[in-house]
Amino acid sequence: MKIFYGLLLCFPLLANAASTPVTPDSLQASIAKNGAASTISSLNEKDFGKLNEGIANAAPDWLALVPKLAPAMEGGNADAIVEAMARGLAKNPAAVLNSVSTPEMSGWTGRDALCSMPFPDDDETSLTRYYRQTEPALKKLGKPVASCLNQLDQAFAELRNNAQSRQKYSLNRKTLTPALLWQALDKDGVEKVASTLSTKQHQFIGESISQGDREWLLIADTLAPASNPQTHAMLLTSLASALTVNPGETLKAAEGHFDTELLCAMPFPEASNKTLTGYYQKTRTALLKIRRRGEACLKVLDDEYATMLKSASGQ
Known part of the structure; x- marks a missing residue:
């Protein structure tokens, strides 16, 4: 009891x-x-x-x-x-x-x-994104994590091979997707992919990146080393546009590829002053939210806007 x-x-x-x-x-x-x-x-x-x-x-x-x-x-x-x-x-x-x-x-x-991407419910796009984020993090640690990195690489190679066996990629499709671009980049490399993109495809990729979605920002980071002038110009303007909606991850994607003095200086030569003013206000608000991470970009943005106002007033 x-x-x-x-x-x-x-x-x-x-x-x-x-x-x-x-x-x-x-x-x-x-x-x-x-x-x-x-x-x-x-x-x-x-x-x-x-x-x-x-x-x-x-x-x-x-x-x-x-x-x-x-x-x-x-x-x-x-x-x-x-x-x-x-x-x-x-x-x-x-x-x-x-x-x-x-x-x-x-x-x-x-x-x-x-270390073998143990996510049975994740789709190919999610697994690819995971690999793109995890592989660089492991590489920074060098030899102590070589075994884990090797397992990760093997798991991703198997994923890629399975995907290619199921569906032969083609960049001539009407709508590009991150998964399709990853397949092309893995197989042919950045330079070849950039050189084969049409003007319409460049425009589509640029519009997608400008929305600030993390997956497309990873695409931008990967394409950035390409020497193709059209790709470079597209990435600059689309990343600058993405600053308005996702400044933190946009700055991270652009790091090492585009100077802050260029990226944050409203690189839209054909835009009107009215359009640039709207962009400035939205981007400034977004940069203020990430505080210290956005300080350098914010200074460039403020300076460029002040220059625009001075020029518009004829001073």
């Missing part, structure tokens, strides 16, 4: 714990007191979502939980934490890989899948 009564007393405590959002500290305390298996069994769907979100963002306090929780997870929860850690590779590969290098993780079965 005493045991039964004790269990009844525990139920309110468990209910209160379930209603409180989990944090790294609360999970660490639970693991220390009850063990990993018991802690995992007490988590609900929302708790697991919070845990996986923190790991996917490569937050150090959430990653610190991985060696303690991952080995005790099974089934769908085990797969989900592998996916979350793989998402974190693009953001902080060193921290993610360090979390699986501890003694507790020596027998962890998810290690082999971690």
